[in-house]
Amino acid sequence: MAEVLLEMKQITKEFPGVKALDNVNLIVKQGEIHALCGENGAGKSTLMKVLSGVYPFGTYNGEIFLSRGTCQFKDLKQSEAEGIVIIHQELALIPELSIAENIFLGNERKRFGVIDWDATAKETKSLLKKVNLDEPHDSLIKHIGVGKQQLVEIAKALAKKVKLLILDEPTASLNETDSDNLLNLLVELKEQGITSIIISHKLNEIRQVADAVTILRDGKTIETYDLEEKEINEDDIIKGMVGRSLTNRYPPSKSEIGSTIFSVEKWNVYHPVQRERQIIMDADFHVRRGEIVGLAGLMGAGRTEFAMSIFGKAYGTQITGTIKKDGKVIDLQSVSEAIKQGLAYATEDRKSYGLVLMNDIKENISLASLNKLSSRAIIDEQNEVRVAEEFKRKLHIKAPTILQETGKLSGGNQQKVVLSKWIFSDPDVLFLDEPTRGIDVGAKYEIYTIIRELAATGKAIVLISSELPELMGMCDRVYAMNKGQITGELAKDELSQERLMKLMTKTREVSP
Structure with missing residues (x-):
């Protein structure tokens, strides 16, 4: 039986007007992947901030024990010295610095007291390969998407001598392929003796890689399951999280789809910095009143760039194409103009x-x-x-x-x-870019219900999501994108993960 690496006993943490943690207990064994589940506000992130010293000793009640003894961390530096590294849900990168500079910030590779840039570049390339991020090591953080930034955070953690890796919603901004790569990486780290605590609302991921699951609800420990001793399903986890069974993940559609309210024709967008690099190519797109239309694609497909470029040219340069609303051409030169146009x-x-x-x-x-x-x-x-x-x-x-x-x-x-x-x-047309990223299953249903209600009033919804089940459960129609191109569309009765993935990896020839 594996020895206990970490034990948190009767942890209580209060903020003005709210008790975030109420006598919470957590035991994590050496070399396991331990999942921490609960609704938003259940106390998961707060508990991990207590563990890592973000909330220092003296600001909470209770005790923390590592294998070497009692811990009373005053800050992150002390916890990292003990091999505890936390990756927060909200990224902590400096946009104006490169990937390599961010990875080794505060942990610089030096030679004779001077930063060794050759060693820094070499190690960065190795780390990026581990997290499956195909990006030059000298790329600035501000020039890569949020999903890639998450992978940089993980590489940054791996650059330290980590013994206990804490990941707060690490795959929230990743598509299924990249999420699988990350989960496989956690398994590889486990085989190397690194213990992980993963906070995730993606229950399928938990069942895929976790050895144990602890559920929090309203700041209290509800249950801990040893998955090697007892097999549990997603419904068991959901019931522990929300205090009730959740029979349907997606509310039924109540909207009547009307005429086309918004369309984009021959839309082309170039990179804001690398002006010769085309990001969106000849994209045609439309959405009707009361319709929920999805945008599917792997990381780097251009979904976010497409939406932002439409929304008052918030992204890109050399933008060409036609936008129509209710059949009339409109010119959206700024975000304020886009808002005025609905x-x-x-x-x-x-x-x-x-x-x-x-x-x-x-x-x-x-x-x-x-x-x-x-x-x-x-x-x-x-x-x-x-x-x-x-x-x-x-x-x-x-x-x-x-x-x-x-x-x-x-x-x-x-x-x-x-x-x-x-x-x-x-608005008349609402673009929702990963609207349920980092949100628990109970809250997801509430947001899905709001989206359905908006569609039922005649609003047109464009849903960008990396979760294919979400697109299939919510959308009336889904466009697929790959490398800046719209490669096809599927009606609701045609949707399947296999068909979507085929379109998401397809390259469409653009006519001259």
Whole structure:
């Protein structure tokens, strides 16, 4: 029987107005992959921040034991010295630095007191190969997508002498292929004696690689399962997480699909920095009233770039093509113009582009629609409060008050604030880029229900997702993209993972 590597006993952590952890217990064995499950706000990330010293000793009650004895970490540096490395759900990379510089920041490879750039480059290439990231080591972080940035974070962790690797939603922004590669990497690390704790809402991944599962609910330990002793299914985990069975993952469709409301023809986009590099090629696309249309593709397919370039040319240069709304050509030269024309885009990168993290929930929800709350440039604060309270209730945003700083919310609750902001803008066409990334199964159903309700009122929804089951469960029609091209589309009754994957890896010849 494997020896215990980590034991956390009766951990209690309080914030103003809320008890985030209430006598939580966790035992992790040497060399295992231990999954930590729970709804958003259950306390998973808080528990890991206690373990890694982000919340230092003295700010919580309880005890932490590693195999060598009691631990009282004051900061991340002390926990990393003991081989504990945490990769947070919200990425902590510096956009203006290269991949190599980010990986070894604070952990520089030196020779005679000077950074050894040759060694840095060599090790970076080796690490990128391990995490299956095909990107030059000197690429700037700001020039790669959020999914690739996640892989850089993992490579950064592997560059340290890690004994216990903590991953908070590591595959949330990855497609299925890249997620499988990462999970296989965790298994390889396990074979090398590295223990992992993985926080994930993707229950199929947990059952695929985890040796044990601990479930938290409302800041308390509900159950720990040893998967070598007892086989459990996804329904068992869901019941522990939400306190009830969840029979249907996707709500039924209630919308009637009408006429085409929005279309894009012969859309071409070039890279904002490498101006000779074409990102989107001759893309044709349309969506009808009441319709939920999906965009499927592997990482780098161009889905996010396509959506952002449409949304007021928020991405790209040398953009050409035609946009029509209700059959009339419109010119969207800026984000503000796109919003005025009834478009909204909920970004996948909520931290950088979706929210003002230092502002409260109320201010973030109203941010894109201040004109609806103001008269003669003066905001009606009572109305702003009413709107924020309504969305907090409707989307079940877990926070003590709408005055809570958004940066202190869990990742899933931050995503709900992003959705609230754009739903409040009352768009005709709503682009949702990975809207359930990092969100638990119970909250996912709530967001799916909101999406269905929006479609039922005649809104056109464009759903970008890396999860093929999500696209199949929610969409009336799905476009597939590969290398900047739309390679085909499938109606709901034609959808299957095999057909989608075939289109997602297909190359379409572009006519001259």
